[in-house]
Amino acid sequence: MTRLATLHDAVNLSQGFPDFEAPQAIKDAACGAIQAEQNQYAPPYGTKAFRDAIAADFTRRYGVDVVADEQVTVCCGSTEAMMASMLSCIDPGDEVIIFEPFYENYGPDAILAGAEPKYVRLREPEWRFDPHELAAAFNNRTRAIVINSPNNPTGKVFTRDELQLIARLCQKWDVLAISDEIYERIVYRGHAHLPMASIDGMADRTITIGGLSKTYSVTGWRIGWAISPAALTGGIRKLHDFLTVAAPTPFHAAGVAALSMPDAFYVDLANDYEAKRNLMLDILGRHGFTAYEPGGAYYVMADISRFGFSTDSEFAQYLVKEIGVATVPGSSFYGDAAAAPQTVRFCFSKREGTLHEADRRLARLSVRLQPEAPGQVTSGDRA
Numbered sequence: 001m002t003r004l005a006t007l008h009d010a011v012n013l014s015q016g017f018p019d020f021e022a023p024q025a026i027k028d029a030a031c032g033a034i035q036a037e038q039n040q041y042a043p044p045y046g047t048k049a050f051r052d053a054i055a056a057d058f059t060r061r062y063g064v065d066v067v068a069d070e071q072v073t074v075c076c077g078s079t080e081a082m083m084a085s086m087l088s089c090i091d092p093g094d095e096v097i098i099f100e101p102f103y104e105n106y107g108p109d110a111i112l113a114g115a116e117p118k119y120v121r122l123r124e125p126e127w128r129f130d131p132h133e134l135a136a137a138f139n140n141r142t143r144a145i146v147i148n149s150p151n152n153p154t155g156k157v158f159t160r161d162e163l164q165l166i167a168r169l170c171q172k173w174d175v176l177a178i179s180d181e182i183y184e185r186i187v188y189r190g191h192a193h194l195p196m197a198s199i200d201g202m203a204d205r206t207i208t209i210g211g212l213s214k215t216y217s218v219t220g221w222r223i224g225w226a227i228s229p230a231a232l233t234g235g236i237r238k239l240h241d242f243l244t245v246a247a248p249t250p251f252h253a254a255g256v257a258a259l260s261m262p263d264a265f266y267v268d269l270a271n272d273y274e275a276k277r278n279l280m281l282d283i284l285g286r287h288g289f290t291a292y293e294p295g296g297a298y299y300v301m302a303d304i305s306r307f308g309f310s311t312d313s314e315f316a317q318y319l320v321k322e323i324g325v326a327t328v329p330g331s332s333f334y335g336d337a338a339a340a341p342q343t344v345r346f347c348f349s350k351r352e353g354t355l356h357e358a359d360r361r362l363a364r365l366s367v368r369l370q371p372e373a374p375g376q377v378t379s380g381d382r383a
Contacts, residue, residue, distance in 0.1 A: 001014035001015065001316065001320065001326045001327065001328055002015045002326065004317075004320045004321070004326060005320060005326035008320055008321050008324065008326075009324065010321075010323075010324045010325055010326045011324060011325045011326065011354060011358040011361060012326045013325060013326060013327055013346045013347050013348070013350065013358055014320075014326040014327050014328045014345075014347060015328075015347065016152065016214070016219070016298070016299065016347050016349065017217075017219040017220075017347075017349065018217040018219075018349040018350065019350050019351055019354055020217065020350070020351050021217070022216055022217040022218050023216060023217075023258075023261065023265070025257055025258075025261070026212075026216055026218070026254045026255075026257045026258045026261075027254075028257075029253050029254040029256070029257035029258075030221075030250050030251055030253065030254035031250075032253070033249070033250035033251075033252075033253035033254065034250045038249050038250050038252075038253060039249060039250065040249060041245065041246050041249065042074075042246040042247065042248075042249040042252055043246065044237065044240065044241045044245060044246045045072070045073045045237050045240070046072065046073065046074025046225070046246075047074075047249075047252040047253075048068070048069075049252070049253075049256050050074060050252040050253075050255045050256050051068040051069070051072040051074060051225075052068045053255065053256045053259040053260070054066075054068065054072050054074075054210070054225055054227070054255075054259065055067065055068035055072050055227070056068075057259045058195075058208070058210075058227060062195050062197070062198045063198065064195065064197050064198050064203055066227055067230070070230040070233060071227055071228055071229070071233055072225055072226075072227055072233075073225060073226045073228070073233060073236050073237050073240055074223070074224075074225045074247050074252065074255075075224045075225060075226060075240050075244070075247060076222045076223075076224070076243075076244045076247045076248075077211060077213065077222040077223065077224040077247075078180060078182045078209045078210065078211035078213065078224035078225075079105055079224070080222075080224065080240065080243060080244055081209045081210075081224045081225055081226040081236075081240075082105065082106070082109055082146075082178065082180060082209050083105075083109050083112070083239075083243065084226065084236050084239040084240040084243055085178055085207045085209070085226050085228070085232075085236055086109045086110060086112075086113040086115075086144070086178065087112070087113050087239045087243075088232065088235030088236045088239045089143065089144065089176055089178075089207070089232060089235065090113040090114065090115045090143050090144060091114060091115075091143070092113075092114030092115070093114065093115075093141065094113075094114070094115040094116075094141060094142070094143035094144070095115060095116050095117075095118050095139070095141045095142045095143065096110040096113075096115045096116070096117050096118065096142075096143060096144045096145070096146060097117075097118050097119075097120060097134075097137050097138070097142060097144070097145040097146070097175075098110065098117050098119055098120070098145075098146045098335075099119075099120050099121075099122050099129060099146070099148070099151075100119045100120070100121055100122065100333065100334050100335055101122065101153050101154060101301070101330060101333030101334055101340070102119075102146070102148065102333055102334075103148055103152045103153070103180070103333070104332055104333060106146050106148075107119075107335055110146075115143065115144075116141075117335060118137045118142075119334075119335040119336075120133055120134050120137050121133070122151075122156060124292050124301070124303075124341070124343075125292045125293075126156075126292075127151070127154045127155075127156035127292070128162075129162070131165055134165070134166070134169065135169060138169050138172070138173045138175065139173070140173070142173055142175050143175065143176060144175060144176040144177070144178050145166065145169075145170065145175055145176075145177055145178070146178050146179075146180065147163075147166065147177055147178070147179045147180070147196055148179075148180040148181075149163075149179070149180075149181065149193065149194075149196075149296075150183040150186060150187060150191075150193065150295065150296025150297040151183075151296075151297060152182075152183065152299060153299050153301055153328070153330070153333050153345040154292065154299070154301050155292075155293075155294020155295055155297045155298075155299055155300065155301070156294070156295060156296075157187060157191040157192070157193060157295035157296045158194070159194075160194055160199075163194055163196055163199050164199055164200075166196070167196070167199045167200070167201060167202050170202065170205060171201050171202075171205075175205070176205050176206070176207065176232075177196045177202060177205060177206040178206075178207045178209065179195065179196040179197070179206055179207065179208050179209065181193070181195060181208055181209060181210055182209065182210060182211050182213065182214050182224070183214050183296055183297040183298070184210065184215075185214075185215040185269060185270070186214065186269065186270060186273050186296055186297055186298055187270060187295065187296040188270065188273075188274045188277065188294070188295055188296060189274065190295070191295035191296055193296065195208055196208070197227070203229070204229045204231075205229065206229070207226055207227070207228045207229075207232065207236070208226070208227040208228075209224065209225070209226055210224065210225050210227070211223060211224030211225060212224070212251070212254075212255055212258055214297075214298070215258075215266075215269065216258050217349075218254075221248065221251045221254070222247065222248065222251075223247050223248070223251045223252075223254075223255055224247075273298055273348075273349070276298070276348045276349070276350070276352070277293075277294060277298070277300070277348060279348070279352065279355055280300050280346060280348040280355060281293060281300060283355065283358065283359045283362065284300065284302050284346065284362075286359075287359075287362040287363065287365050287366070288306050288307070288365060288366070289302040289303065289304065289306075290302060290305075290306070291303075291346075298347060298348055298349040299345050299346065299347055299348070300345070300346045300348060301330060301343050301344075301345055301346075302343060302344055302345075302346060303341065303342060303343055304342050304343060304344055305342045307365065309342075311329075311331070311342070312329040312330050312331050312340075312343055312344055313329040313331060313332075313337075315329070315342070315344065316328065316329045316344055319344070319365075323361050323362065323364055323365060324361045325358050325361050325362060327344040327345060327346055328344060328345040328347075329343075329344055329345075330342070330343030330344055330345055331343075333345070
């Protein structure tokens with residue numbers, strides 16, 4: 001969709017990256033490291049200073065003791081951290097439970113590791129799962145469950161009750177939780193991020209995936225990490241070494257600077273994104289979408305059934321080519337695209353000017369609108 005956005009000079013609200021600047025302090029740290037000739041291979045698992053910073057930050061904020069030398073592996077982005085974790089912990093024939101809609105790599109990651117993905121549906125508007133459906137997905141072949149909170153693409157923030165239910169099932173069936181928490185700092189009022197590792201009984205059976213990309217607007221740096229139980233770290237590190245050897249050296253120093261940012265930075269970050277979220281919801285509501293309010297991350301899923309297209313992919317193609325706004329078809333986040341609801345995902349990690357330009361272009365959609373079904377409520381009608 002980004003390629004199509006470029007081809008058709010569209011406003012790109014598809015791929016999840018900001019169009020605004022990264023914090024100056026971490027750019028300066030990266031440039032300083034380059035000028036200081038930190039340009040050769042880093043230690044494969046990350047510099048000691050960076051691993052110490054990751055461990056100290058997690059322990060300070062969540063009260064979960066992390067020993068950097070035994071538990072932290074720095075990878076080439078959270079995507080590689082997830083892949084290294086799966087390859088190191090999953091055997092052919094295992095099953096991996098994945099909530100859908102899901103970040104599109106999780107299913108293929110499980111397949112590449114030799115496992116069979118088992119999907120459990122999150123249902124709009126609040127993106128809740130059915131506890132009985134989840135319990136039925138666990139069996140003696142289940143090796144891991146993937147959790148992504150805040151969630152891409154829905155913005156769902158899993159509650160303590162939901163995480164505790166998942167934890168009980170993991171403990172009952174001796175299952176590992178792989179928790180992608182890359183959006184942990186982007187959470188809105190009324191919601192709170194809880195790491196799966198902080199739930200009673202889960203510190204020794206949770207791999208926590210994190211990274212710099214989303215919080216600090218540096219998706220191109222490819223710096224992520226896995227915080228794992230000490231017993232699993234050796235396997236993750238071996239796979240990481242075979243996959244990529246080491247993450248880019250200058251950005252380790254930038255990572256130390258990033259994790260030293262004052263608390264006020266994160267308050268401002270969440271507030272700024274909440275304002276962008278509200279603007280995005282207002283835009284979508286005025287132009288006929290049924291948009292589902294996210295509790296975190298920087299995406300909005302929206303129902304597009306009122307526009308009269310046969311599939312969400314067809315709608316997304318029309319939107320980018322004829323209207324000039326790029327999105328992602330929601331069906332791409334489901335195991336069975338044909339069984340997915342008709343939705344698209346909008347990314348709002350953009351300048352306000354970018355969102356206002358999308359607003360102007362989406363006004364042309366009114367000619368495609370069909371009458372609302374009785375009782376249908378759009379985001380513009382919410383209290």
